[in-house]
Amino acid sequence: MELVAAVAAGLAAWVACGPSPERVRLRELTSPPATPIWRGWPAGAIVRLRRLAWPGRAGKEADAWRKACIELCQALMAELTAGRSAEDALCRAVTAVAPPEPAVLRPVAAAARDGGDVPAALAEAARTPGAEGLRRLAACWRVSTAVGGSLTELVEGVIVALRESEAHRRDLAAQLAGPRATVRLLAGLPVLGILMAVGLGMDPLGFLFGGPAGFACLLAGAALDVAGVVWIRRMVAAAERTAST
CATH class of the missing domain: 1.20.81 (Receptor-associated Protein)
Structure with a gap:
């Protein structure tokens, strides 16, 4: 169980402090596609999630x-x-x-x-x-x-x-600040919930990885969290496209 907790903490730190999505994309474009697709899907999913939550330097x-x-x-x-x-x-x-x-x-x-x-x-x-x-x-x-x-x-x-056009864009950005903050909150809410449970003396990792019920809750929660992030990001993008036309 300690190994699982260490791996989870390492993944959380890597997502928060890892390279920017633009650098990861540049590395993907400039390196030969020698790695099988099935090996790269976790990193690609994390990069996509980071792009949805943090637009980056672009x-x-x-x-x-x-x-x-x-x-x-x-x-x-x-x-x-x-x-x-x-x-x-x-x-x-x-x-x-x-x-x-x-x-x-x-x-x-x-x-x-x-x-x-x-x-x-x-x-x-x-x-x-x-x-x-x-x-x-x-x-x-x-x-x-x-x-x-x-x-x-x-x-x-x-x-x-x-x-x-720039004044309208700034006004729109101010109006969409709330949804963007919600996206960031949803992206970090699972880690925050686990840390709060650990601080209260509970064993959330033991429940999530200790049996079928906990693992099912983990998958369902992760799927709902990702769906919420994607949904809100698409709503924000649709509002921006509608305002720019």
């Missing part, structure tokens, strides 16, 4: 990209207002912002400097999660080139739209 990078897009448009409008050409203004605006991955915007600056297809470069950069606002800037560039409209006014409209 959400922060997407937020940083949204902020960078707004700053890029503001810098571009400032350069255009100063009387610079559209291409020169875009090159200066790209160097004035600090996105999470500067290499994504380098093709945009190169296209503007060398007379390339700027809308196509902006559309390609907009494929980065969080940089979707660059598609609007690409559309404004096409309209200004084809029709001859004022790029300054179009960029100003993009800035207003991006600011309103």
Whole structure:
């Protein structure tokens, strides 16, 4: 029984302090698939559970990209207002912002400097999660080139739209803070319950692993907990998709 308790404690510590899901996914993509599938399913299930409970660094990078897009448009409008050409203004605006991955915007600056297809470069950069606002800037560039409209006014409209979208996103994030906290609570509730039972002098591990009834309760509780986490996460994702459309 002491061995089972030690293994359970080790698994809990590994889930809490282990590598991030992004690093695990990168390792899976860069390593050869030599391990049989049936051996890797527990780790994959734990990684999926961690992704559901903790979104990780991807959400922060997407937020940083949204902020960078707004700053890029503001810098571009400032350069255009100063009387610079559209291409020169875009090159200066790209160097004035600090996105999470500067290499994504380098093709945009190169296209503007060398007379390339700027809308196509902006559309390609907009494929980065969080940089979707660059598609609007690409559309404004096409309209200004084809029709001859004022790029300054179009960029100003993009800035207003991006600011309103970001304000709406923050309001939605505040409203969904409760469900996200519930997901984290559900993810850690089983371990907390076991620790509370041990603190009260009980033997929860002995009951859970000591017979068919306890093992059935363990499986049922784990299944219900995972189902609750998945269900709430899908509700949050559906609300975010509905608000973004």
